[in-house]
Amino acid sequence: MKDRTIYLGDTSLPKPQNGFAQFEELMKGFLSSFFGWFGELGIFFGQLVRAALSPPYEGRELIRQLDEVGSKSLLLVSLAGAAIGVVLSLETRESLIRFGAKSMLPSVIMLSLIRESGPIITGLIVCGRVGAGIGAELGSMKVTEQIDAMEVSAVNPYRFLVATRVLACTLMLPLLTLAADFWGIVMGWVANTLSDPISFRLFLDAGLKSVNFNDFLPPTIKTAVFGLIIGVIACFQGMRATGGTEGVGRAATNSVVLSSLFIILADVLLVRLILMFFP
Numbered sequence: 001m002k003d004r005t006i007y008l009g010d011t012s013l014p015k016p017q018n019g020f021a022q023f024e025e026l027m028k029g030f031l032s033s034f035f036g037w038f039g040e041l042g043i044f045f046g047q048l049v050r051a052a053l054s055p056p057y058e059g060r061e062l063i064r065q066l067d068e069v070g071s072k073s074l075l076l077v078s079l080a081g082a083a084i085g086v087v088l089s090l091e092t093r094e095s096l097i098r099f100g101a102k103s104m105l106p107s108v109i110m111l112s113l114i115r116e117s118g119p120i121i122t123g124l125i126v127c128g129r130v131g132a133g134i135g136a137e138l139g140s141m142k143v144t145e146q147i148d149a150m151e152v153s154a155v156n157p158y159r160f161l162v163a164t165r166v167l168a169c170t171l172m173l174p175l176l177t178l179a180a181d182f183w184g185i186v187m188g189w190v191a192n193t194l195s196d197p198i199s200f201r202l203f204l205d206a207g208l209k210s211v212n213f214n215d216f217l218p219p220t221i222k223t224a225v226f227g228l229i230i231g232v233i234a235c236f237q238g239m240r241a242t243g244g245t246e247g248v249g250r251a252a253t254n255s256v257v258l259s260s261l262f263i264i265l266a267d268v269l270l271v272r273l274i275l276m277f278f279p
Contacts, residue, residue, distance in 0.1 A: 040236075040240070041232075041236055044232075044235075044236045044239070045232060047158050048158055048162050048163060048166065048232070048235075050158075051156050051158035051159040051162070051163050052158075052159065052163035052166075052167070054159070056159075057159075058159060058160050058163070058164050061160060061164045062164045062167060062168060064164075065164045065165050065167075065168035066168045066171065066172060068130075068133075068168070069126070069130050069165075069168045069169055069172045070168070070172035070175060070176065073125070073126055073129055073130060073172070073176060074176065074179055076125055076129060077122050077125050077126065077176045077179055077180050078179050078180065078183045079183075080121050080122070080125050080180060081113070081118060081121065081122070081179065081180030081181065081182070081183040081184040081187075082183040082184060082186070082187040083187075084113065084117050084118070084121055084180075084184050085109065085113065085183065085184030085185060085186065085187035085188035085191070086187050086188065086190075086191045088108075088109050088112050088113065088117065088184070088188055089105070089109055089187075089188040089189075089191035089192045090191055092105060092108050092109065092112075093105055093192065093195065096108065102196075103206070104210075105192060106188075106189075106192075106203050106204070106206040106207030107206065107207050107209065107210035107211070109184075109185065109188040109192075109207065110185060110207035110208070110210070110211050111210060111211060111215060113180075113181050113184040113185060113188070114181055114211065114215055114216055114219060114220075115215055115219050116219065116271070117184070118177055118180045118181040118184060118219075119177050119219050119220065119222060119223045119226070119267075120263070120264075120267055121180060122173065122176050122177045122180045122223060122226075123173065123223055123226035123227075123230070123263045123267075124260055124263065126169070126172075126173060126176060126226075126227070126230060127226075127230050127256060127259045127260050127263060128256055128260075130169060130230060130234070131230045131233065131234040131255040131256050131259045132234075132252045132253075132255055132256050133234075133252075134165055134230075134231070134234035134235060134238060134255065135234045135235075135237045135238045135241075135251040135252040135253075135254065135255030135256070136238070136248055136249075136251065136252040136255075137238065138161060138162075138234075138235060138238025138239055138241070138251070139237070139238040139241030139247060139248040139250075139251035139252065140241075140248050141161070141238075142238060142239060142240070142241045142242075143241055143242065143243070143244055143245075143247055143248060147161070147239070157239075161235070161239075162231075162235045162239070165231050165234070165235055166228065166231030166232055166235060167231070168231070169227035169228065169230045169231035170224050170227040170228045170231060171224075171227070172227065173223040173224055173226050173227035173230075174220050174221060174223050174224055174227075176223075177220050177223045178220065181220075185204075185207070186200075189203045214278040214279075218274040218277075218278050219274065222267075222270045222274065225266055225270060226263050226266065226267075229259055229262045229263055229266060230259045230263070233255060233258050233259045233262060234255040234259060237251045237252075237254045237255045237258070238251050238255065
């Protein structure tokens, strides 16, 4: 009887990769996606600047976006500022009493609000409201091919949709910051008055003695950078949305998360620059 041998091919299992090789592949994929994302963002920003500087200008759409970003965010920002003012007054008062420096309370509240608390809270609040709205709106227009229809109709979507929203965010953030600072100071005075009655004029006079022009202007102007970040990131995420309604939700979520992250990082750098140039 002949010996019949059936050849089944190479049945050996592939050798498992070691941990270092897997980590190396993972890092290559991460770095490729990371730098690729920043490259796409740079190209997007270049198209935005080119569209924003070339006529015709979309004045009517810009006014509508100023109202959308500014007026409709005013109440939320004011409430956030008022809450921060109350918390600062309550927490700082107890700390200053321990060190016998209760008279410094108005100055501490004003400096804390004007220099840091007001700008960063305003940036994060507007990021949550406006950033998510822009990302979802443009994402919905992208997946339903409305942006493609605009291009077919000879309407530049970067000029009509993106430039107006970015400019509106950049212009309105400093004004919203002023509102947050104002209501924070007012409610800080109210919280302090409930424990230690003092007139609002005396509270302001005591606080303004320690506040100068350099304490007020640079922190307020830096929120324009926050607005630029919110507008650019939200529009970028919306314009590259894919995958139907799931992609729209993902664009809105990424707009808020990435904008918040970049606002915090930008705040660190801007605070350092402000301390260098406005000591």
